[in-house]
Amino acid sequence: xxELLALxxxxxxxxxxxxxxxRRRGEGNPDGWGLAFYADESAQVFKEPICVExxxxxxxxxxxxxxxxxxxxxxxxxxxxxxxxxxxTHPFTREHSGREYVFAHNGTLQGEYRNELPLxxxxxxxxxxxxxxxxxxxxxxxxxxxDGWTPEDFEWLHDVFQRVNSFxxxxxxxxxxxxxxxxxxxxxxxxLHYLRREAPFGTIHLVDEDFTVQITEEHTTEKGxxxxxxxxxxxxxxxxxxxxxxIFKDGEMVWSRGGI
Amino acid sequence: xxELLALxxxxxxxxxxxxxxxRRRGEGNPDGWGLAFYADESAQVFKEPICVExxxxxxxxxxxxxxxxxxxxxxxxxxxxxxxxxxxTHPFTREHSGREYVFAHNGTLQGEYRNELPLxxxxxxxxxxxxxxxxxxxxxxxxxxxDGWTPEDFEWLHDVFQRVNSFxxxxxxxxxxxxxxxxxxxxxxxxLHYLRREAPFGTIHLVDEDFTVQITEEHTTEKGxxxxxxxxxxxxxxxxxxxxxxIFKDGEMVWSRGGI
Numbered sequence: 001x002x003e004l005l006a007l008x009x010x011x012x013x014x015x016x017x018x019x020x021x022x023r024r025r026g027e028g029n030p031d032g033w034g035l036a037f038y039a040d041e042s043a044q045v046f047k048e049p050i051c052v053e054x055x056x057x058x059x060x061x062x063x064x065x066x067x068x069x070x071x072x073x074x075x076x077x078x079x080x081x082x083x084x085x086x087x088x089t090h091p092f093t094r095e096h097s098g099r100e101y102v103f104a105h106n107g108t109l110q111g112e113y114r115n116e117l118p119l120x121x122x123x124x125x126x127x128x129x130x131x132x133x134x135x136x137x138x139x140x141x142x143x144x145x146x147d148g149w150t151p152e153d154f155e156w157l158h159d160v161f162q163r164v165n166s167f168x169x170x171x172x173x174x175x176x177x178x179x180x181x182x183x184x185x186x187x188x189x190x191x192l193h194y195l196r197r198e199a200p201f202g203t204i205h206l207v208d209e210d211f212t213v214q215i216t217e218e219h220t221t222e223k224g225x226x227x228x229x230x231x232x233x234x235x236x237x238x239x240x241x242x243x244x245x246x247i248f249k250d251g252e253m254v255w256s257r258g259g260i
Numbered sequence: 261x262x263e264l265l266a267l268x269x270x271x272x273x274x275x276x277x278x279x280x281x282x283r284r285r286g287e288g289n290p291d292g293w294g295l296a297f298y299a300d301e302s303a304q305v306f307k308e309p310i311c312v313e314x315x316x317x318x319x320x321x322x323x324x325x326x327x328x329x330x331x332x333x334x335x336x337x338x339x340x341x342x343x344x345x346x347x348x349t350h351p352f353t354r355e356h357s358g359r360e361y362v363f364a365h366n367g368t369l370q371g372e373y374r375n376e377l378p379l380x381x382x383x384x385x386x387x388x389x390x391x392x393x394x395x396x397x398x399x400x401x402x403x404x405x406x407d408g409w410t411p412e413d414f415e416w417l418h419d420v421f422q423r424v425n426s427f428x429x430x431x432x433x434x435x436x437x438x439x440x441x442x443x444x445x446x447x448x449x450x451x452l453h454y455l456r457r458e459a460p461f462g463t464i465h466l467v468d469e470d471f472t473v474q475i476t477e478e479h480t481t482e483k484g485x486x487x488x489x490x491x492x493x494x495x496x497x498x499x500x501x502x503x504x505x506x507i508f509k510d511g512e513m514v515w516s517r518g519g520i
Contacts, residue, residue, distance in 0.1 A: 042347035
């Protein structure tokens with residue numbers, strides 16, 4: 001089914017708790033994993049076409065102090081379109097106007113999407129529906145000159161995502177390094193949830209394993225959102241509405257539209 | 261001064277010996293390190309704006325079995341243009357025509373290069389002379405439609421690199437995932453060397469530390485080239501000629517031009 005993970009905070013944070021929980025989702029999604037974060041305006045992407053739980057690299061990164069970012073995007077893959085190989089593993093990245101864009105998708109597009117979502121200057125390296133959609137969306141952003149991201153551009157992007165969604169199941173995470181865009185499938189396929197996390201944190205219990213953590217005092221100035229396909233912890237997770245696009249920046253939800 | 265490392269082999273190889281030796285070059289180049297390899301048509305790039313010898317990630321990767329590739333490009337940085345940050349760290353990557361290009365540069369461009377090497381669709385994320393040159397070269401490749409890489413395209417690329425070189429010191433490594441292109445500065449700045457490695461390997465001694473290695477029999481089918489700014493081992497390294505462009509593919513030098 002694939003699963004998605006994202007973070008957006010008011011300051012650079014280590015995604016250690018979320019990534020620990022997310023690695024458990026490799027069970028059922030053994031065909032690849034990826035983690036992207038913005039060290040600055042540039043994105044570091046780690047990805048491999050193997051199960052995240054069996055990856056020595058993902059284990060190493062769990063506690064690596066240089067994985068710190070305001071924006072993090074993760075993905076675990078169950079291959080539905082495209083072979084199991086690195087080039088078909090999410091997240092995908094492209095530069096446009098000196099900004100590095102990151103994209104991850106959950107769902108499968110079908111039918112005439114390759115003709116109806118034409119490509120321009122951005123071309124897929126692999127052969128997934130996901131990377132095709134990413135390239136097509138970026139071409140449309142390029143054509144509109146939407147990289148300044150006004151509220152009108154947000155409305156427009158919502159329409160673009162809804163059109164992609166008309167070709168199949170489509171949950172996606174998308175970023176330009178400043179905003180985190182999260183879109184939930186119009187039919188509510190597979191779920192997408194968010195969690196507001198800020199002090200006082202209380203005790204957090206992971207739902208996939210018997211593990212409890214108390215976020216320490218040094219993190220009390222951190223506040224923001226964690227997003228995941230299914231909730232990762234026993235905190236107060238909120239379901240996205242079907243068809244909803246929510247946009248996060250500096251740890252706040254700055255725009256939301258759609259849903260019921 | 262920055263230093264460069266590259267490998268091109270007839271089959272996927274682990275760059276463990278070369279990377280071990282290359283990590284020692286962090287001394288004198290403490291401002292960043294990067295390692296790119298092609299897992300398939302897509303390139304995995306690891307890079308950090310810290311000294312390679314102090315990087316836990318680079319230490320982890322030394323023996324990580326999934327770092328395997330026919331083409332590897334590495335760089336250690338002494339910042340001469342642009343701040344010390346990840347976006348200014350080499351290698352840089354861009355997608356063009358569904359191919360992922362990787363670029364690393366040693367040297368500094370000066371004068372009117374930003375006006376004389378204009379940018380088009382590819383824009384720098386950071387502010388180095390190197391990424392500017394990479395984007396400009398890719399724009400020219402894009403305009404020529406040179407991605408099929410005929411011998412005429414190789415000649416043309418040699419001219420393109422020589423023109424970049426006219427603005428300062430310029431050693432570069434460049435790849436589209438099939439070819440490894442290596443260009444040596446017209447004035448011989450800082451050096452660039454290559455080594456043919458094939459069985460029988462004999463005993464290899466690293467020049468930066470008291471370390472000797474015997475490549476085992478399981479590697480006897482591996483043959484190809486290792487490139488480095490300065491020789492890494494006591495093997496038979498050959499100096500590039502000033503102004504030489506050499507092109508490697510599947511472990512063979514398939515084209516070379518320039519020099520005295």
